[in-house]
Amino acid sequence: MKASSPFRFWPGAVAVAILVAVPFVASGYITALTLSLLMYVALAYGWNLISGYTGYVSFGQVAFFGVGGYTCAILAKAGMNWLVGSLIGGVIAGLLAVVLGLVMLRLKGAYFAIGMLGLAQLFAAVAGALKRVTNGSTGIFLPPSLSLVPVYLALLSLALTAVVGTAILHRSTFGLRLMAIREDEEAAESLGIHTTVYKIIAFSISAVVIALAGGVMTWYISFIDPQSAFPAALNLTMVIMAVFGGPGTVWGPLVGASTLGIIAELLWANYPGLYLVIYGVILLLIVLYIPQGVVPSLSKLLRRRGAAETVRKGRRGAVA
Amino acid sequence: MNSPGWSAALLQVIVNGLLVGGVYALSAAGLNLVFGVLKVANIAHGDFMMLGAMTAYAVSLKLGLSPYIAMLVAAAVLAGVGALTQRFLVERVIGSPMFVSLLLLYAVSMVLRNGALQVWGPTYVSLAHDSTVWTVGPLSLSEVRVVVFALGLGLTLALLWLLQKTAFGQSLRATAQHMDLAEACGINVRRVRMQAFALGTALAAMSGALLIMLFSVNPSMGEVFVLKGFAIVVIGGLGSFFGAFTGAMIIGVAETLTSFYATTQLADVTVFLIFLIVLIFRPSGVLGGRAT
Numbered sequence: 001m002k003a004s005s006p007f008r009f010w011p012g013a014v015a016v017a018i019l020v021a022v023p024f025v026a027s028g029y030i031t032a033l034t035l036s037l038l039m040y041v042a043l044a045y046g047w048n049l050i051s052g053y054t055g056y057v058s059f060g061q062v063a064f065f066g067v068g069g070y071t072c073a074i075l076a077k078a079g080m081n082w083l084v085g086s087l088i089g090g091v092i093a094g095l096l097a098v099v100l101g102l103v104m105l106r107l108k109g110a111y112f113a114i115g116m117l118g119l120a121q122l123f124a125a126v127a128g129a130l131k132r133v134t135n136g137s138t139g140i141f142l143p144p145s146l147s148l149v150p151v152y153l154a155l156l157s158l159a160l161t162a163v164v165g166t167a168i169l170h171r172s173t174f175g176l177r178l179m180a181i182r183e184d185e186e187a188a189e190s191l192g193i194h195t196t197v198y199k200i201i202a203f204s205i206s207a208v209v210i211a212l213a214g215g216v217m218t219w220y221i222s223f224i225d226p227q228s229a230f231p232a233a234l235n236l237t238m239v240i241m242a243v244f245g246g247p248g249t250v251w252g253p254l255v256g257a258s259t260l261g262i263i264a265e266l267l268w269a270n271y272p273g274l275y276l277v278i279y280g281v282i283l284l285l286i287v288l289y290i291p292q293g294v295v296p297s298l299s300k301l302l303r304r305r306g307a308a309e310t311v312r313k314g315r316r317g318a319v320a
Numbered sequence: 321m322n323s324p325g326w327s328a329a330l331l332q333v334i335v336n337g338l339l340v341g342g343v344y345a346l347s348a349a350g351l352n353l354v355f356g357v358l359k360v361a362n363i364a365h366g367d368f369m370m371l372g373a374m375t376a377y378a379v380s381l382k383l384g385l386s387p388y389i390a391m392l393v394a395a396a397v398l399a400g401v402g403a404l405t406q407r408f409l410v411e412r413v414i415g416s417p418m419f420v421s422l423l424l425l426y427a428v429s430m431v432l433r434n435g436a437l438q439v440w441g442p443t444y445v446s447l448a449h450d451s452t453v454w455t456v457g458p459l460s461l462s463e464v465r466v467v468v469f470a471l472g473l474g475l476t477l478a479l480l481w482l483l484q485k486t487a488f489g490q491s492l493r494a495t496a497q498h499m500d501l502a503e504a505c506g507i508n509v510r511r512v513r514m515q516a517f518a519l520g521t522a523l524a525a526m527s528g529a530l531l532i533m534l535f536s537v538n539p540s541m542g543e544v545f546v547l548k549g550f551a552i553v554v555i556g557g558l559g560s561f562f563g564a565f566t567g568a569m570i571i572g573v574a575e576t577l578t579s580f581y582a583t584t585q586l587a588d589v590t591v592f593l594i595f596l597i598v599l600i601f602r603p604s605g606v607l608g609g610r611a612t
Contacts, residue, residue, distance in 0.1 A: 057422050059363075107599050109418045110361030111554070113426075115599070117363075118547045118592040125585050232543070236430050243423060273438050280430035287424045288412055 016160065023152045031148055033265055035220070038155040039213050040261040043234070044241040044253035045162035046209035050202050052247035053175065055182035056105065059235060060116030061210050063123040066229035067093040068211025069218035070127060073140045076219060083154060086215025093211030094204045101200040124230040139225030151220045158212050163254060170250045178202055182248065233276055237264065240283045246293025255295055328458040333580045334573050339465045341572030342472030343530045347545070348552040348564040349476050350523030356496040356559050357516035360410060360421045364429035365524055365549050366542030372398050372525025373532045374436060374539065377445045387447045391529035395522040402521025406514045414513065429542060436539035446536035468530045475526060480561055492516055544588055551595035570594070
């Protein structure tokens with residue numbers, strides 16, 4: 001990596017090396033915990049892409065988690081390799097998102113948010129109704145995955161790709177245009193940005209990332225039904241993680257997913273119902289007190305202690 | 321099935337849909353009011369409905385009160401909850417981008433829904449009771465449905481009267497039209513916002529309380545009802561109370577028709593499709609503006 005890139009090479013390389021080593025050296029519990037965190041990282045980055053960068057708040061991206069999950073489950077049941085099944089699920093979700101995006105992304109602001117909420121419910125209803133394909137509410141059982149390692153490595157690659165991809169996007173023309181849509185869509189359009197195309201691409205990539213996570217997780221859990229495919233809890237989780245860290249930033253979702261992910265895993269084990277209430281309260285507090293997220297707030301704080309001129313550069317600033 | 325029998329059944333289904341529509345109209349009026357005055361899309365509206373329904377159920381059962389009295393108790397309790405929610409949470413994001421208020425109310429919705437699931441569990445509750453059935457020509461009308469419809473309609477009209485004819489209503493409408501000018505005219509807009517939100521949640525509570533006299537609901541009902549509420553509001557055009565009333569009737573009928581001729585699950589799909597189609601072909605009513 002070049003010096004100008006948002007990565008410092010050595011810390012990044014060490015972190016990746018440690019993450020790769022985890023399933024081989026750490027205990028089963030630590031590996032399973034890290035695996036969950038990697039899933040959260042992928043989901044938070046997926047959500048961040050559409051909602052953080054373009055400002056289209058989606059409360060239904062979990063719909064694509066289910067699409068990926070079902071595709072993987074159905075293909076694996078038919079004898080296909082789970083990884084190939086998951087990749088196909090990602091492709092299907094991406095194409096589906098293009099078609100749905102043509103409709104959904106015409107809705108603005110609150111209507112998009114509510115529409116996506118409805119879309120996730122629609123998907124769950126369809127999955128329940130298509131009994132021949134999805135086995136309805138009984139669900140599909142898969143052979144148990146015997147080793148954590150392949151699943152872990154698949155999620156690690158997905159999470160890494162999402163982080164690196166976002167870092168590249170953040171500094172690209174494409175990323176700048178997405179942010180322009182977020183700041184003022186009409187102005188962006190009048191500057192000649194074909195906003196519909198950009199929104200649909202972002203929506204589609206977001207769907208692919210989330211669907212890939214859904215496919216791999218379904219193989220890991222060895223079971224899928226409409227409830228496990230489209231959990232409202234997971235939707236809240238990806239929103240809160242990205243918002244906690246800082247929506248529309250490179251490192252925000254990583255910070256959010258790793259800190260809140262650990263809390264989620266601890267709470268979930270002991271208080272399975274209560275943790276969603278606690279999550280809701282955390283989200284309330286973030287929105288009220290640090291609506292920009294932890295990462296921008298911290299970097300602002302650090303910069304304020306530095307040279308005064310860097311402060312003047314503005315509140316949003318380059319986070320990385 | 322012969323032709324007259326078929327049309328009688330259809331007529332019955334449509335009438336039932338219209339009767340349910342009265343309850344929906346009441347709920348949609350609350351949603352409209354909050355958006356009009358606060359410029360905030362209350363995506364927790366369905367959860368306030370749920371709290372109203374659960375409160376009415378608890379009050380009616382524990383204290384042995386009539387469901388109608390329980391409805392008033394629920395309205396009073398939820399007006400308080402609404403006032404507090406507005407004062408301490410929503411008020412702080414007034415004027416912020418849509419992004420912020422959406423996330424805030426999403427969080428409120430999650431806390432209410434999952435909190436209610438903790439307290440009451442996922443079981444369904446209902447205050448439905450047997451009532452006289454009147455036969456009018458080919459139709460049979462159950463008393464409770466008619467009374468619930470009349471109450472829904474009456475309360476919606478009472479709200480309209482309040483908004484149009486009273487000084488309080490005038491201050492609400494002035495704030496809805498132009499917040500800064502209203503403030504310049506000496507209206508305490510902060511207080512008006514709190515009153516509007518409290519009134520909105522009270523309306524939601526009453527419609528929830530009326531609803532459980534017809535159906536059974538559980539703490540997750542908000543998930544479906546928020547979409548229903550917005551579908552109704554967009555059909556009529558946001559901010560229009562008469563429009564929302566028409567929307568409520570359309571949704572009520574569309575829903576009962578789908579449930580009758582297909583399945584109940586599909587009824588929610590119909591509502592969603594209506595929501596999408598209206599927004600796409602009549603985008604002039606879109607409230608979004610800037611999405612950030």
